[in-house]
Amino acid sequence: MQSAQVIPFSFEAAPIRTVLINDQAWFCVTDVCRVLGYANSRDAMSKHCREKGVAKRDTLTSKGKQALTFIDEGNLYRLIIKSRKEEALRFEAWVCDEVLPSIRKHGHYEDSNNSMATLIGQTIGTDGFHMLGAVVKGKVSSLPAAIQRRATSKIWSQTHAAFGVRSAADIPADQLDSARNFIAAYVIEGEFLGRDDSSAQRFELPASAPLIQRWLVSQDGDGRQQAKPIPIDAFVMSASEFFHQINAGNGIHLAAQELIEFVISSMNQLKQRV
Template identity: 40%
Template sequence: MNAVQVLNFQQSSVRTVADNKGELWFLANDVCEILGYSNPRQAVQKNCKEKGVSNRYTLTRGGEQSMTYINEPNLYRLIIKSRKPAAEAFEEWVMETVLPTIRKTGGYQIGQKTTADDRTGLRQAVAALVGRKGIDYSSAYSMIHQRFNVEAIEDIPADKLPEAVAYVHALTLHTGLTGEVLDREPLPTPQPALPISGNALYDLAVAVRYGAYAIRMGKDVSAPLKQLGCKQAVRMWTVWAETRSRLKAAANALEALSAHADAEHAAKIRSILPEIRNLSAV
């Protein structure tokens, strides 16, 4: 396994380590503290499968100690059995932020600095804003700093740069900005209303994601089940083969509908879509 990496969930820290296959393992003590288990060892023994439990020496305040780590399936087992309200938010953070980022980029970086090349689009947007509205660069950058709560554009996370560029473009198009600084962000362009709420659309996206997980897992276990003589094995593989295109179409439909949802739910829905598409890929 690789070096331990600390991830931050709300006010808590979760120590993790990636194995040689790139799969993430979570320190059981940290997970149990978030989920409200008073006895981590007992919680792991009662709820986790032994195959997904591993010990490794980890540096602590008391020196190196043998600590228990659990894999992703065992993490979900602890989440499901938890009665703490934070469990749902923790699951959402893992499934919609941490794991998709790792699978897309190969790592989950916290506070990683961007390069000058990364910020080219933002600088160009600022130049257009200054030229179009007749304000100075200091005022333009001050609005960005205030909007993203940073002291310099170098402190804007890489995944927030597209949002920063879009914000500056919105300022450029805002008719009320002429040689002055906005006291608030421009109002978004009105979108046609959905017949359902943004929250209901998000629930639908989550259901599609879980369905994609179930269908993909059925495909993964169909071969060994067939060897064991399971009559449903062929059907499990067939369901996956015939459903992949529909899952992709569902992801595309959700992406189109998310444009009409409120910003918060639209962002949450879009974060799920790469995972659905990945699960439906060959």
């Protein structure tokens, strides 16, 4: 089965995944049926769609690679016509007046406000956003329920600032692993666990510090606070946390070459100690 490069759109906050097959736009039937009010996408296809306009493609989702069903433009219109929801007319206008003309002209979707500008393969899109969301959820799961929302908001805010985007879906596709590692390595325990702030010292970063920069703040032997700039995708954790994150399904993702270098370094350390 062929793999598909998804073009993520959003119709009134509802995700609509689209792919190009033979230079033509095909739409994820699950997303379309959700907008048009069909409770069962398979039943809707069976009743209203032509078989030759249905295709499956391997697609990267928040749950990994899955085979999703896409329908062509003709079948899309058939579902729109049969829908009883008021949104159907607005959805048709959006597809016909904005999405399809833009895809045919540019090869990607550009809305009138230029707020999405989602190029094929350029950003992580909706699927990448959901993947990072799973990492964030795992990161805050050990915190008290009362502050999980605040911690989640802070992590997203720091991620947006670190990668210079307004939405995580706009993070460049080639930086997905860096974003995943950034979130997995984000230290939140000391920031969100209860403490007495009455005597806490406030550390001021240097005036010349870059606007987008990660800092490791610590105290020296005399109790003076100090800050050290660290790379955006650096791992800040104990050795035990590092091993746990490597083995966790939604933890740190290391490239094959990085894993090889880690193993070689570990073997050299063992040889020196034996």
